[in-house]
Amino acid sequence: MKVEGNKRYGWDKPHDIAVKAVQGTVVGADAGGVTAANDDPMPKVTIEPVNAGVTEGTPLTWRISxxxxxxxxxxxxxxxxxxxxxxxxxxxxxxxxxxxSQLVEEIPNPAVPLSQVPYGTLWTAIEAGEESTELTVPTIRDQVKEGPSTCASR
Structure with a gap:
């Protein structure tokens, strides 16, 4: 069995084999196989702000690479x-x-800073073969006069 390797992080690759005993033959097991173990390290993940502060109605964005x-x-x-x-x-x-409402079970009333939201974590995926994606927090425009706001992540 030939297994093509590479230098990219990925799952282990199982190669299963099933055999059938034919007349006059004895086998110890009818299934087995080998697994090509992934030996490449997971890439390092970095998070950088795309825009450090935003005005109302403009999304706050981070690049995850x-x-x-x-x-x-x-x-x-x-x-x-x-x-x-x-x-x-x-x-x-x-x-x-x-x-x-997709982030929390119950929206706090009165409003609280986003860093105080219970379980305030944002999830995103970098697709296979890609090197980055963007994570966005959509802000809304209201009637209150404010300067640029921000939100920090780690």
Whole structure:
């Protein structure tokens, strides 16, 4: 059996074999096989902001990148953390409510900073063969006058 290797991270590849005993033949087992183990390290994941601060109605975006392509989908998790340096932080009232309802079981009322949302994690996948994707937080325009807001992740 020939197994083609490469230098990209991926799943182990099983190669199963089934045999059938024919007249006058004895076999110890009717199934078996070999597994080509993945020996390539998982690519390093980095998260960088595409836009550091946004005005209302403009999405806040991060680029999630791999150090190299992989043969499988790589999931990345971003944890929402408090904004530092006295900059204003997005709250649950500043984002699309439908998007928020997919993130939390119950939308906080009154609004709270996004970093205080229980289980405030954002998931995204980098597709097999790709090196990056973007993670977006959709903001909404309201009637309150504000400067640019931001949200931090790690």
């Amino acid at each position: 791999l150090s190299e392509k992989a043969d499988i989908e790589i999931w990345a998790v971003a944890q929402l953390v408090p904004v530092t340096g006295g900059r204003p932080e997005l709250s649950t009232a500043d984002v699309d409510q439908e998007w928020l």
